[in-house]
Amino acid sequence: MIEIKNINKxxxxxxxxxxxxxxxxxxxxxxxxxxxxxxxxTIVKLMVGLHELDSGEILYxxxxxxxxxxxxxxxxxxxxxxxxxxxxxxxxxxxxxxxxFPLEMFTELSKExxxxxxxxxxxxxxxxxxxxxxPAELSGGMKKRAALARAIANNPxxxxxxxxxxxxxxxxxxxxxxxxxxxxxxxxxxxxIITHDMNSVMEIGENIMFIHKGQNYWTGDKTQILKTTNKxxxxxxxxxxxxxxxxxxSNK
Amino acid sequence: MNLFFHIGRYFMLLYRVFSKPQKLSIYIRQIIFEINNIxxxxxxxxxxxxxxxxxxxxxQAAHAIDSPLVPLYAVGFTTRESIILEFSPTIVCxxxxxxxxxxxxxxxxxxxxxxxxxxxxIMGINSAGYLIFPKIAGAVFIFPFLIAISMFLGxxxxxxxxxxxxxxxxxxxxxxxxxxxxxxxxxxxxxKVVVFAFIITSxxxxxxxxxxxxxxxxxxxxxxxxxxxxxLILLFSLILTNIFLNT
Numbered sequence: 001m002i003e004i005k006n007i008n009k010x011x012x013x014x015x016x017x018x019x020x021x022x023x024x025x026x027x028x029x030x031x032x033x034x035x036x037x038x039x040x041x042t043i044v045k046l047m048v049g050l051h052e053l054d055s056g057e058i059l060y061x062x063x064x065x066x067x068x069x070x071x072x073x074x075x076x077x078x079x080x081x082x083x084x085x086x087x088x089x090x091x092x093x094x095x096x097x098x099x100x101f102p103l104e105m106f107t108e109l110s111k112e113x114x115x116x117x118x119x120x121x122x123x124x125x126x127x128x129x130x131x132x133x134x135p136a137e138l139s140g141g142m143k144k145r146a147a148l149a150r151a152i153a154n155n156p157x158x159x160x161x162x163x164x165x166x167x168x169x170x171x172x173x174x175x176x177x178x179x180x181x182x183x184x185x186x187x188x189x190x191x192x193i194i195t196h197d198m199n200s201v202m203e204i205g206e207n208i209m210f211i212h213k214g215q216n217y218w219t220g221d222k223t224q225i226l227k228t229t230n231k232x233x234x235x236x237x238x239x240x241x242x243x244x245x246x247x248x249x250s251n252k
Numbered sequence: 253m254n255l256f257f258h259i260g261r262y263f264m265l266l267y268r269v270f271s272k273p274q275k276l277s278i279y280i281r282q283i284i285f286e287i288n289n290i291x292x293x294x295x296x297x298x299x300x301x302x303x304x305x306x307x308x309x310x311x312q313a314a315h316a317i318d319s320p321l322v323p324l325y326a327v328g329f330t331t332r333e334s335i336i337l338e339f340s341p342t343i344v345c346x347x348x349x350x351x352x353x354x355x356x357x358x359x360x361x362x363x364x365x366x367x368x369x370x371x372x373x374i375m376g377i378n379s380a381g382y383l384i385f386p387k388i389a390g391a392v393f394i395f396p397f398l399i400a401i402s403m404f405l406g407x408x409x410x411x412x413x414x415x416x417x418x419x420x421x422x423x424x425x426x427x428x429x430x431x432x433x434x435x436x437x438x439x440x441x442x443x444k445v446v447v448f449a450f451i452i453t454s455x456x457x458x459x460x461x462x463x464x465x466x467x468x469x470x471x472x473x474x475x476x477x478x479x480x481x482x483x484l485i486l487l488f489s490l491i492l493t494n495i496f497l498n499t
Binding site for chain 2: 048049073074075080082086090102105154
C-alpha cells in the first residue's frame with residue numbers, strides 16, 4: 001500500500017499541491033482525477049521522487065520514501081513500474097530491448113529466461129511478434145502497451161500510469177484500461193492512475209481521488225461519483241454533453 | 253553568479269557520473285557502443301579534413317619559405333610540427349566538438365524532454381552514470397587513436413601535395429618530417445587530446461542532461477554544448493601549452 005499524508009509542494013510562489021492525503025490500495029485501480037494543471041502529475045512525481053517534497057509523508061508499505069537514503073530509495077524504485085504519458089520508450093532500442101532493460105539492470109536471469117519474461121509481458125499487452133520493432137515504428141496505442149510491458153517486466157509492486165489513454169481512440173483506451181485493471185488484480189499491484197478521462201473512471205475507478213487546484217476535494221469509487229454533491233467534482237464529471245445525458249437518463 | 257551556478261551543477265553531475273556503476277557488464281557494453289558511435293563514425297570526416305589540411309599547410313609553408321638560405325626540408329618539418337602540435341590535437345578536436353558534442357547534447361536533451369531520463373530514474377537507475385559515463389570513457393579511449401590517425405594522414409596529405417606540386421622533393425619532405433624530432437611533443441599532444449575528449453563529452457552531456465522544455469530547447473542545448481566546449485578547448489589548450497612548452 002502507498003499512503004500520502006499532508007503532502008505539500010510549491011514552485012516559486014505557486015502552491016501546486018496543498019495538504020493532500022490519500023491511501024492507494026494493492027490489487028485495486030486507484031485513480032487520481034482532475035482538470036489539466038490541477039497538480040495530479042506533480043503528486044505522482046513527488047511520490048516517485050522526481051520532485052522534492054516540501055512537507056508531508058509518502059509511505060511505501062510504512063517506509064517514508066522522502067526520508068530514505070539514496071540506496072534505500074533505489075531499492076523501492078526497483079519495485080516501481082511507470083507508464084509515462086508519452087510512453088518514454090528508449091528510441092535507440094527495439095521493443096524487446098526496451099522490455100528487457102529493467103531485467104538486464106536488476107536481475108541475474110539467463111538470456112533465455114529474460115527472453116521468456118519479455119515474451120510473457122508482450123503477450124500480456126498483446127504485442128506478440130513485435131519484438132524487433134523500434135518505438136518509431138509503433139502506433140500511439142502500441143507505444144502505450146509497449147511501455148506498459150516494460151513497466152511490468154520486473155514484477156513491480158507499485159505501478160504508476162500517467163494518463164495511460166491520452167491521445168488514444170475510445171476502443172484502444174478501453175483495451176489499455178482493462179489491461180491495467182487485469183494486471184493489477186492478477187499480480188496484486190498497487191496501481192496509481194492519473195486520468196481526466198471519464199470513460200476510464202467509469203470503466204476501472206475503484207478508489208478515486210479528485211484533485212482540484214492542488215487539493216483533495218473528494219474520494220470515493222465509480223458508483224458514488226455519479227451521485228456526488230461536491231460542486232467542483234460535479235462540474236468536472238458532467239462537463240460534457242454526453243455525461244449530462246447519462247445523468248438525466250439515470251434520473252428518469 | 254550564473255557561471256558559478258553552472259560550474260557547481262556541472263561538478264555535481266560529474267559526481268553522479270562517476271558513482272559506482274550499477275551493473276558493470278552493461279556499462280562495458282555501452283562503452284563499446286560509444287567507442288563506435290563517437291569514434292569510428294567520426295573517422296571519415298577526420299580523414300578528409302586531415303589530408304586536406306596537411307596539403308594546405310605544406311603549400312603555405314613552401315610559399316612562406318622564399319629565402320634560399322632556408323633548406324626545403326623545412327617544408328616537411330613545418331608541416332609535421334603544425335600537425336602534431338596544434339592541428340590534429342586542437343583543430344580536429346574543435347571539429348569533433350561540433351560533430352560529437354552536438355550529437356551528445358541533442359541525444360540526451362531529447363531523452364530528457366521525452367521523459368526517458370525520468371523513466372531511468374524511476375527504475376532506480378543512476379541515469380547520469382548510465383548515459384554519460386560510457387560516452388566520456390569511450391571518447392577518452394578512442395580520441396587518441398583518432399588523432400594519431402589524423403596526424404598520420406595530415407603528414408601524408410602534406411607529402412602528396414608537396415611532392416605533386418613540386419614544392420619539395422620526396423627526399424626533402426621525408427627528411428624534414430624526421431628532422432629535430434622530439435618524442436616528448438607526442439606526450440603534450442595526447443595529453444591535450446584526452447583533456448579535450450573529456451571536455452567535449454562532459455560539457456555536452458551537461459547541457460543535454462539539463463535541457464527543459466521542448467524541441468527548441470534541445471536545439472539551444474546543442475548549440476551551447478558546441479560553443480562552450482570550443483571555448484573550453486581553446487582555454488585548456490592555452491593552459492596546457494603554457495605548462496608543457498613554455499619552459
